[in-house]
Amino acid sequence: MARRKLQEVDASSIADIAFILLAFIIIATTLEKESGLPAVLPQKTENNIDKPEVNERNILEVLVNKDDQLMIEGQWGKGLDDIGDFVKEFMTNPTDSESLPRMDEITESDCNQKLAILKANLEAAPLKDKGVIQKDMDKWLEKREAVKLVGSYRTVNKAATIAIQYDKSTTYGTYLNVRDKIMTGLNELRDELALRKFGISYGSLESIRAEVKTEEDKAKIKAIRQVYPQKIIKLPAKNVQ
Amino acid sequence: MSKFRQNKSKEMPGVSTASLPDIVFTVLAFFVVVSSMKQSDLKVEVTKPSGKEIIQLDKNEAIDYINAGIPKNTAFGTTARLQLDDKVVPDFLEIREFIELKRRPRTPLANDKATVSIKADKDDVDMDIIDKIENELREVEALRINYSTQKESKGNN
Numbered sequence: 117m118a119r120r121k122l123q124e125v126d127a128s129s130i131a132d133i134a135f136i137l138l139a140f141i142i143i144a145t146t147l148e149k150e151s152g153l154p155a156v157l158p159q160k161t162e163n164n165i166d167k168p169e170v171n172e173r174n175i176l177e178v179l180v181n182k183d184d185q186l187m188i189e190g191q192w193g194k195g196l197d198d199i200g201d202f203v204k205e206f207m208t209n210p211t212d213s214e215s216l217p218r219m220d221e222i223t224e225s226d227c228n229q230k231l232a233i234l235k236a237n238l239e240a241a242p243l244k245d246k247g248v249i250q251k252d253m254d255k256w257l258e259k260r261e262a263v264k265l266v267g268s269y270r271t272v273n274k275a276a277t278i279a280i281q282y283d284k285s286t287t288y289g290t291y292l293n294v295r296d297k298i299m300t301g302l303n304e305l306r307d308e309l310a311l312r313k314f315g316i317s318y319g320s321l322e323s324i325r326a327e328v329k330t331e332e333d334k335a336k337i338k339a340i341r342q343v344y345p346q347k348i349i350k351l352p353a354k355n356v357q
Numbered sequence: 358m359s360k361f362r363q364n365k366s367k368e369m370p371g372v373s374t375a376s377l378p379d380i381v382f383t384v385l386a387f388f389v390v391v392s393s394m395k396q397s398d399l400k401v402e403v404t405k406p407s408g409k410e411i412i413q414l415d416k417n418e419a420i421d422y423i424n425a426g427i428p429k430n431t432a433f434g435t436t437a438r439l440q441l442d443d444k445v446v447p448d449f450l451e452i453r454e455f456i457e458l459k460r461r462p463r464t465p466l467a468n469d470k471a472t473v474s475i476k477a478d479k480d481d482v483d484m485d486i487i488d489k490i491e492n493e494l495r496e497v498e499a500l501r502i503n504y505s506t507q508k509e510s511k512g513n514n
Contacts (some may be wrong), residue, residue: 133381150414153413154412288477296410
């Protein structure tokens with residue numbers, strides 16, 4: 117039998133293959149980025165009997181009728197661009213008006229005081245109530261974190277809500293535009309606060325990529341959201357002409 | 358016979374690898390084409406609404422998609438329908454099953470953070486449909502949602 121020398125496989129192209137696979141993965145992951153307006157749906161309720169009384173001043177009503185026309189706080193003929201100003205006024209109530217939500221002043225001593233009370237309650241409370249108190253405590257802890265970052269702040273009381281009312285045949289596009297404009301107003305306030313306190317706008321804070329976002333950035337975002345919370349609800353559709 | 362024997366005594370020529378990059382490039386091109394095709398694999402017509410305040414979802418958290426729009430194939434009807442995965446469905450009740458199916462392979466923690474992205478046509482879908490989708494999602498406690506939106510170009514307003 118004749119002896120044959122075994123040819124070695126040339127491995128120099130393996131590197132190319134690897135690079136190409138890498139390129140593929142990068143392309144594939146960036147292509148499918150999903151973006152939009154996030155929202156959290158309310159929990160399902162068993163029945164609608166426990167509707168709390170709402171104070172008129174705590175609601176900013178944005179109504180869209182079936183022809184996609186807007187009414188804000190009872191005023192017809194408003195355009196999409198007016199929403200932002202209404203939202204800003206509603207969230208800050210600069211003149212302490214009776215028709216806009218009551219503002220709460222949050223200071224560090226308030227938080228500490230409240231936390232001390234809750235802590236005492238927590239120890240005394242029966243087991244079944246502990247969860248509720250714990251939740252309350254978490255809320256105040258978050259507020260304290262916010263105060264530490266931005267100082268004492270003024271925020272709308274927790275009942276204040278922006279409500280979107282629409283007709284069944286309102287188009288989805290219009291509803292989303294309304295939502296978007298509400299967020300524009302809110303984000304302008306947030307930007308302003310973030311620029312003043314941290315020297316960076318809220319928008320740029322949020323758009324820091326997840327891989328390089330530090331805990332500090334996240335805390336700042338949380339604090340800003342404490343001051344200007346996103347509280348938008350959809351009211352169940354009814355006939356609006 | 359003698360002819361073959363002569364050949365064997367010669368050394369085997371090495372396989373040329375010069376064409377390998379070309380082959381791999383072809384594979385790459387194939388993948389790129391396929392992956393972008395998947396996105397346009399919508400069976401319903403969806404023109405996403407545009408907005409300014411959009412936020413990019415965290416890719417590390419699971420996202421399920423619900424599409425709504427007028428079916429491209431008129432056999433499914435001419436009014437707005439839902440598309441779940443690859444199926445056009447007439448019934449909103451199917452959303453529950455769809456969400457349960459998506460949840461099964463994931464950990465409970467991943468399920469808590471999962472988002473349902475609603476991709477709906479801005480003109481052909483009305484709020485009645487959105488309401489029905491959201492009601493079904495509330496039934497199965499999928500409360501984190503996202504209204505899929507495309508970035509509005511500046512000045513286009």
